[in-house]
Amino acid sequence: MNQNSKIKLSFKQKMMLQREAQIIQTVNGLLATKGYDAMTVDEIADSVGIAKASLYRHFPSKEALAVAALINTMENSLEQIQALNETSLSALNKLKNITQWVMRLKLNQQMPNLPSENSMLREHLLTHDSYMDLLVNMSDSIGEWIEQAQAERQITTSVTPLCILYTLYAKACDPVLGFLKISGLYDEEQIIEMVTSTCFNGIGHREH
Amino acid sequence: MNQNSKIKLSFKQKMMLQREAQIIQTVNGLLATKGYDAMTVDEIADSVGIAKASLYRHFPSKEALAVAALINTMENSLEQIQALNETSLSALNKLKNITQWVMRLKLNQQMPNLPSENSMLREHLLTHDSYMDLLVNMSDSIGEWIEQAQAERQITTSVTPLCILYTLYAKACDPVLGFLKISGLYDEEQIIEMVTSTCFNGIGHREH
DNA sequence: GTCTATACCGAGATAGAC
């Protein structure tokens, strides 16, 4: 992603990177709206505006395209996390903040949908080093927030940190967001508000 | 589903229904583990133990197979709901009960995974009368529980009933269940317990 | 690096015998 900060690139190389960024954005959108299986390479090529064969000069396979998009999203997420770590927000508010950031991505159909369990792509991701590195980094950072928030009694200790981590990750593919949007009854901020509430406050009754 | 309660059937017809039940069970399992796109008709046939062409004598298409499995699951769910309505449980406990029932199905890979948004199958379901009838029935019943529980101040009124309904529906495809299971750290009851807690109590801190 | 044209294959669906 950041080669251009290391060495001077020729004009052609810059164009190349820009095109690949464009491809990744397209793939990201298609993964978000249709998912991996339903997305076709023809579609990607048409949407980008180049021939399919040209696409294969940039990425060796459909899987590689998806992985590149997923890694891109992970990198963006990590940037968000690092930015939050620069702030003086409480651990709880960092957790809420990143969760809402992810939900906005999902609502705007920019959060890629991973295929269901037992898929080839998932298997492949687990063996993909740089992807796993990013994932581990992310889990570590968020895990720290969770433990800190628990220590400060800002979030519950009645479930384990791992369960909380997964619960937050799950917001990246929460169908509730889409359903509420389709209903047409709420605007984006109301949806974010409600789902944040069900996530942190639960649907059970609370005093005050 | 209940033709056999209406009229006397020949032996052959009974065998037929049994076979179709067997097919539906197989499809249900495959939908739960692999999802619609990844599931192949060859797989279904092999798993049932008949030839693919025979399968097509029972159901006209792959889509019809999936719809039959989905309707079957809906019928089972409605039975559960009706059984709960026979009890004297509070509305809150009925909601918890049906939610946990659904989560057990999901944990045991018997809850079919619908494909991602914008799929053909989803479109088709929306125009499928008997499926929509079941869905509306279910939503009405659960909707009543929600409103009753809100009136009794057992669940929150800070989000709308619709949001709560969707939040509960979402438990049928909650990836947290599978992730916690894969982690190998918890048994089924612990997982149900934790996810129920995050759902009804939230992950935010609660007094007492 | 981009294109057009094509190879190849997996998977849904069907033909036709028994």
Next chain:
DNA sequence: GTCTATCTCGGTATAGAC
């Protein structure tokens, strides 16, 4: 109603010219 064998089509990937 079940089978084997086959058709067909869509979709991934590649060949080869420019």
